[in-house]
Amino acid sequence: MLRKKKTLSIRFYTVLLLMPFLIAIFILVAFLRSNFNTIEQKSNYILEKTVPDVIATQNIQQKLQDLQRSIEIIRFSNDFTFADEAYNSSRLLNISSFYPYKDEIKTFKERIAKFYKDRMDFYALRRGLFIKVNKVNEIGNDVDFYQELRLMPMTLYERKNDELILKTFKANYKEIKRYCVQDEIDKEALSSCSVLLSAYEDLKVKIDKLYAKKELFEESYLQLNHDLKEFSILLSGKHNYSLVKDIFEIEDTVEEVQHMVRAAVIIAVIMVIAEIFLIHFLIISPIYKIAKEIREFRRTKLPPKKLMSWHIEEIQDICSLLNPLFKDVSEVYSESFELQKQNQDLKSLALLDDLTQLLNRRALNLLIREKPFARKNMAVCMLDIDYFKCLNDSMGHIEGDRVLHRIAIVLKEKVAGSDLIYRYGGEEFCIILFDVKQEDVLKIAKRLCKEIESLNLINKGICDKPVTISAGTSLIAKDDKSDTIIDLIHQADSALYRAKNSGRNCAVSYEEVLKL
């Protein structure tokens, strides 16, 4: 019947409980691994690609700034040496270090080269122009007022400045001419002046060309500068964006991992709670119930009525073993109980006197052995039937037995239920009285003598006189707790002896014996 119920092994439940854990841990580890791999890959990508790109871009930007500085030097410097150096540094720039922007930088280099050429053309043109101006200066070396022209700075190559120089040059030329004519300076000098005059006309035309050219290279300077700046911003934005994008992607992955770990912790807590309930329901609760049934069985000695049945195979096995065991032990219990009862009966029988059904001498000996010392307010009364031998002899033993039986009944009736009455031997009785007052002991003994006499049982052996008893009493001394029951019996016995000697059918106390 037990086996019919579907049960599964505890190993199965263990695997069943552990499986979700293992699967969850496996999934979690796989997820974390893949995400950590992603993070690692992205970090590596940032370290190996994005960061070098950003560093490379910074280098490129640094070089772009150098290029800007170069074109500024080319643009503003009036010193050819500086302009040449600036141009050469841009020209010697290694394009391969600008990967992947080689093409753009190549174009910039070409544009700078063109810009430099335009600037140099402008210089050359202007220098040619001012060589002529200087010639006038040389002519005017001897003319004091001409010093003003010589002081005109070459650096101010603004059109208005250059035009001012030319204007001054023309005015000076006229002055020189007038001076030459007036002061009749040599004709060679005058012809030089005339050359200069035609040169002036030529310069006037050239200055227009010069500033048209200047405008061109200024424009190309502005454009180049603008383009370099734009390109630098573009590079910086592009790589910063890529870096920020990578970092955001890593942040997203980390957030995903956090969510997953949080979810895993919540699921683990729920699973642990569920599994605690399952373990409680499947294992702990059955074990408690089995323990309860065993306790109940020990108390009642009856096997459980309802057979236990559980889902766990091992517990079910224990139950299926326990049930017959309960039955067997129960049977043993009941047999043992029967034996105990029989033993008790036998014990009782062994301690009872067959004839009188009073406690026998063995019972008294047992009491003396177990509790040898007399208790407070304990007394002993020894009783003996008078002339019993005569009764036996005259009326027979059967009649003697009948008398013994009748006297035993009376004693049982007249003595308190808490007192113990023993058939001490033959026709002698010993009564142990508990919680009795000193003054009452002798009274009780005397009363018993009277009760027996009043039975009026005839003793033909003594001329049909009624059967009487003699009694001797003793009680524990007030201040002496060391008295034993045996002492009391002996004392009562000697009092009994005194009673017999005093004529029988009377009661004598041990105190009286002592007084004599």
Ligand SMILES: Nc1nc2c(ncn2[C@@H]2O[C@H](COP(=O)(O)OP(=O)(O)OP(=O)(O)O)[C@@H](O)[C@H]2O)c(=O)[nH]1
């Ligand atoms: N019928 C019968 N007689 C018993 C039993 N036990 C002892 N007796 C007899 O009791 C008598 C006791 O006699 P004794 O000891 O001389 O005492 P007594 O004749 O009573 O004399 P006193 O005690 O001195 O008065 C004996 O004859 C015993 O055989 C018993 O169980 N049944």
